[in-house]
Amino acid sequence: MTESPALVLRGLVKRFDGVLAVAGVDLAVPAGSFYGLLGPNGAGKTTTLSMAVGLLRPDQGSAEVLGRDVWHDPLAAKRALGTLPDGVRMFDRLTGPELLEYTGLLRGMPRDVVAERSRDLLDVLDLARAGRTLVVDYSAGMKKKIGLACALLHAPRMLVLDEPFEAVDPVSAALIRDILHRYVGGGGTVIFSSHVMAVVEKLCSHVAIMAEGRIRRVGTVEEVCAGRPLEDVFVEVVGGRTATGAELAWL
Numbered sequence: 001m002t003e004s005p006a007l008v009l010r011g012l013v014k015r016f017d018g019v020l021a022v023a024g025v026d027l028a029v030p031a032g033s034f035y036g037l038l039g040p041n042g043a044g045k046t047t048t049l050s051m052a053v054g055l056l057r058p059d060q061g062s063a064e065v066l067g068r069d070v071w072h073d074p075l076a077a078k079r080a081l082g083t084l085p086d087g088v089r090m091f092d093r094l095t096g097p098e099l100l101e102y103t104g105l106l107r108g109m110p111r112d113v114v115a116e117r118s119r120d121l122l123d124v125l126d127l128a129r130a131g132r133t134l135v136v137d138y139s140a141g142m143k144k145k146i147g148l149a150c151a152l153l154h155a156p157r158m159l160v161l162d163e164p165f166e167a168v169d170p171v172s173a174a175l176i177r178d179i180l181h182r183y184v185g186g187g188g189t190v191i192f193s194s195h196v197m198a199v200v201e202k203l204c205s206h207v208a209i210m211a212e213g214r215i216r217r218v219g220t221v222e223e224v225c226a227g228r229p230l231e232d233v234f235v236e237v238v239g240g241r242t243a244t245g246a247e248l249a250w251l
């Protein structure tokens with residue numbers, strides 16, 4: 001792993017209706033790292049990753065992918081990027097193969113390369129048997145997988161994935177882990193958000209824990225955990241809540 005950053009976020013701030021969702025995020029993701037972004041619901045992970053990939057304009061701050069500013073040089077930055085956004089509508093009135101073809105041609109890829117890679121991705125991600133089913137009729141996990149296939153199609157050097165394991169069955173999750181592991185082994189860089197501590201602990205070289213729009217802990221997994229389970233560190237950082245038994249007495 002080289003230490004020059006593949007993704008640099010500087011002072012990112014975002015407010016929604018005056019409410020701070022992201023309150024000044026700085027992050028340097030080293031090239032060749034496998035980076036996990038953790039945080040409780042509403043911590044600001046999706047907002048941060050959306051600003052990092054050019055989907056949401058920050059109120060302040062900047063994002064750079066492999067040296068290209070996402071907002072000043074968007075084409076170059078996006079060429080180097082594969083993204084799996086959360087909750088962004090796909091062109092889902094297409095079949096999986098049609099969506100991949102559309103995505104590849106939009107990116108200016110040769111038709112035969114798109115066709116070959118699409119076949120590979122649909123096979124590996126077990127989507128080939130969905131046949132002529134429209135993406136709108138896919139299950140939630142299948143939608144994640146076709147989104148991941150679209151992100152990988154142009155073989156980008158950096159992947160930014162929002163909750164890639166959400167709603168995905170255990171067999172597919174293992175498959176996605178293998179694909180990402182190989183991708184990083186081949187020199188790619190991944191940052192992904194997740195709520196699954198075990199996945200982050202097992203896969204990642206680095207981790208950042210967000211809460212209330214700020215990065216609270218950051219470093220290699222060994223540094224952040226210092227010999228403790230990641231879940232314990234996470235609960236300590238974000239502040240755990242336990243039910244005392246008095247709540248929901250009516251239930």
Ligand SMILES: Nc1ncnc2c1ncn2[C@@H]1O[C@H](COP(=O)(O)OP(=O)(O)OP(=O)(O)O)[C@@H](O)[C@H]1O
Pocket residue numbers: 016017020021039040041042043044045046047048
């Ligand atoms: N489009 C929006 N309009 C208004 N508020 C928003 C919008 N998007 C996000 N927020 C708010 O910003 C905060 C951060 O949300 P965000 O989706 O980034 O969190 P998250 O860490 O990804 O959460 P989760 O783990 O639940 O997906 C939340 O308080 C959310 O309500």
